[in-house]
Amino acid sequence: MKKQYFLWMLLLVGILFSVSNTQVNAQASAITFTQSKDKVKVGKTIQFQAAADDNSPVTYSVSDEKIATITADGKLTGKKIGSVKVTAQSGDATVTKKVNVVAKKIVCLDPGHTSKMSGGTEPIGPGAKTRKAKDAIGTRGVVSKTYEYQFTLTLAKQIKPLLEKKGYKVILTRKNSKRALSCKKRATIANKAKADIFIRIHVDAASSGSARGASALYPSSSNKYNGKLSKKCKKLSKCVLNNMCDEAGTYNRGLFVRNDLTGNNWATMPVTLIEVGFMTNPTEDRLLNKKSYRKKLAKGIVTGIDEYFGYK
Numbered sequence: 001m002k003k004q005y006f007l008w009m010l011l012l013v014g015i016l017f018s019v020s021n022t023q024v025n026a027q028a029s030a031i032t033f034t035q036s037k038d039k040v041k042v043g044k045t046i047q048f049q050a051a052a053d054d055n056s057p058v059t060y061s062v063s064d065e066k067i068a069t070i071t072a073d074g075k076l077t078g079k080k081i082g083s084v085k086v087t088a089q090s091g092d093a094t095v096t097k098k099v100n101v102v103a104k105k106i107v108c109l110d111p112g113h114t115s116k117m118s119g120g121t122e123p124i125g126p127g128a129k130t131r132k133a134k135d136a137i138g139t140r141g142v143v144s145k146t147y148e149y150q151f152t153l154t155l156a157k158q159i160k161p162l163l164e165k166k167g168y169k170v171i172l173t174r175k176n177s178k179r180a181l182s183c184k185k186r187a188t189i190a191n192k193a194k195a196d197i198f199i200r201i202h203v204d205a206a207s208s209g210s211a212r213g214a215s216a217l218y219p220s221s222s223n224k225y226n227g228k229l230s231k232k233c234k235k236l237s238k239c240v241l242n243n244m245c246d247e248a249g250t251y252n253r254g255l256f257v258r259n260d261l262t263g264n265n266w267a268t269m270p271v272t273l274i275e276v277g278f279m280t281n282p283t284e285d286r287l288l289n290k291k292s293y294r295k296k297l298a299k300g301i302v303t304g305i306d307e308y309f310g311y312k
Contacts, residue, residue: 029053031093036086038097040068040078041104042167043311048074050088050095058090067101078102080167103169105309108195109159110173110186110263111152112202112273113138118180125225125265132262134182139205141285148279149177151288152201155276158298163305171195187266197236197308198267199301203288204275212281213251216241217273218264220257225265232270240274240304247300248293250277274301 035049048070050058060070067082076086078101087096118134138148153174160170171193173186190198204215216237221230237255245252253275258264264271276297277284287293306312 029093031058031088031090031095033088033095033097035074036097037099039100039102040076041102042078042080043104045075045077048076048086048088048097050074050090052090052093056090058088061087061089063087068099078167081164081169104167104311105196106169106171106193107163107305108171108173108190108193108198109156110190110198110200111149111156112200113147113149113152114174114179114181115147115149115177116180118182122182122184122262124260124262125223128225128265132183132260134184135180139203139279141279141289142209143282143285144279144289146279146285146289148203151203151279153177155294155297156201158294159301162298162302166302166306166311168305183262184266187263187271190271191266191268195269197305198269198271199236199240199305200263200271200273202273202275204278205280206278207280209281211278212284213253214241214245214277215253215256215275217256217258217261217275218271219259219261223259223265225259226267226271229267229270233264233272236270236308237272237274239308240272240301243304243307244274244276244297244300247303248296250297 030053031050033050035047037046040046048060052058060074062068062070063085067080068076068078068084070076070086081101081103083098083100085096086099087094113136120134121131122134124130124132140147156172163170173189174181218233218237219226219230221227223230234255241252261273264273277288279285279288303312
């Protein structure tokens with residue numbers, strides 16, 4: 001009787017093992033992506049879908065949630081520039097795909113002037129007979145004694161990380177003041193980078209110490225070098241100037257048409273030259289040299305760029 005009982009127990013164990021093994025073997029042996037992409041812009045969402053060969057449920061994950069996130073139903077959203085590995089899993093079966101998170105737009109910042117002069121002249125635009133000096137030293141603070149080229153680079157370096165945090169790719173025409181850089185060359189840098197917009201940062205000067213405020217300079221529709229971009233340049237100028245002045249409390253002098261600016265004329269994308277204030281005005285010069293004030297200027301410029309692209 002005991003022997004018979006023992007045999008029945010062995011048979012039962014065998015049956016249970018067989019069922020368990022069958023369940024394991026029933027798990028998906030293969031999984032494939034049926035919908036995927038290898039690139040997404042920061043802030044944008046794309047759909048991933050994967051299917052297991054036995055139609056079992058699929059889960060999704062990413063290798064770095066700081067760069068991108070993915071929902072339970074496969075919606076992937078870019079967070080910052082970089083690359084991630086997307087994994088779809090069903091049971092023990094997995095499939096992966098690399099996805100590059102790219103900048104939503106490319107912004108070229110041009111910190112005006114530098115300490116080294118190029119010398120000589122250059123055409124003010126493509127095919128132009130009119131020539132101007134390649135560059136100039138710029139103005140200097142009447143109180144701070146800070147050179148314009150020092151201030152513009154400092155401000156550009158404050159703007160850059162703010163834009164990058166929002167998912168923009170940022171190009172600086174210069175990172176120091178040690179080499180000469182003509183106005184044409186600055187525009188060429190923006191053109192080669194295929195920038196979506198070109199922001200030229202400057203500080204104004206006047207014979208009168210009472211002159212104050214910020215302004216933006218852009219090409220007119222009659223500009224024979226890039227007049228077709230005038231409407232976009234005006235929109236860019238307005239967005240950046242208004243938001244900067246609102247944020248920093250700067251007096252807004254308005255928009256001005258200029259067709260004689262070499263750096264503007266050589267640009268093949270929407271361009272604006274922003275005069276953020278007057279270094280010849282003692283009050284504004286002091287403000288411009290305060291980090292807290294520059295922070296407001298930078299924030300306003302970034303907000304203006306967001307508004308121009310429709311992200312605000």
